[in-house]
Amino acid sequence: xxxDGVVSYHEEGAQMNLFIVQNVFFxxxxxxxxxxxxxxxxxxxxxxxxxxxxxxxxxxxxxLIIAAAIVNAFAANELVKLSAGPLNTVSxxxxxxxxxxxxxxxxxxxxxxxxxxxxx
Numbered sequence: 001x002x003x004d005g006v007v008s009y010h011e012e013g014a015q016m017n018l019f020i021v022q023n024v025f026f027x028x029x030x031x032x033x034x035x036x037x038x039x040x041x042x043x044x045x046x047x048x049x050x051x052x053x054x055x056x057x058x059x060x061x062x063x064l065i066i067a068a069a070i071v072n073a074f075a076a077n078e079l080v081k082l083s084a085g086p087l088n089t090v091s092x093x094x095x096x097x098x099x100x101x102x103x104x105x106x107x108x109x110x111x112x113x114x115x116x117x118x119x120x
Contacts, residue, residue, distance in 0.1 A: 028069045035062050035102060042109040049109075057105035064098035 039058035046055055068091040075087035 024072055025069060028065050031065055032062050035059075035065070038102075038106060042106070045109050051108065054105045054108040057101050061098040061102045061105070064094050064101070068092075068094040068098070 035058050039055045039062075042055040042058065043053070045051075046053060071087055071091040071094065075091065
């Protein structure tokens with residue numbers, strides 16, 4: 001489908017920015033829900049196995065994702081157009097560290113699954 005109208009660079013960028021922010025927002029919500037469910041299950045498993053409370057790291061990762069979503073919302077604001085690039089980079093770095101923390105915490109509780117799958 002072609003668009004024959006004239007769209008200025010500013011309008012095109014604003015529309016694209018809104019689309020990206022909406023998608024990232026819904027992905028953040030999905031990540032938060034998944035991490036909360038995994039944290040709850042990890043807490044229950046940790047209580048049964050008497051392991052340290054690594055599940056609290058998952059709640060910290062949720063906080064980091066919320067912080068990244070706030071940074072993204074701030075970057076989408078028209079008033080901070082000049083700093084939108086660096087702010088988007090910062091939000092992606094925050095999400096990266098959130099992922100690293102989540103993988104570390106999950107492996108503390110769920111690494112036994114790998115040996116069960118290998119036995120298979």
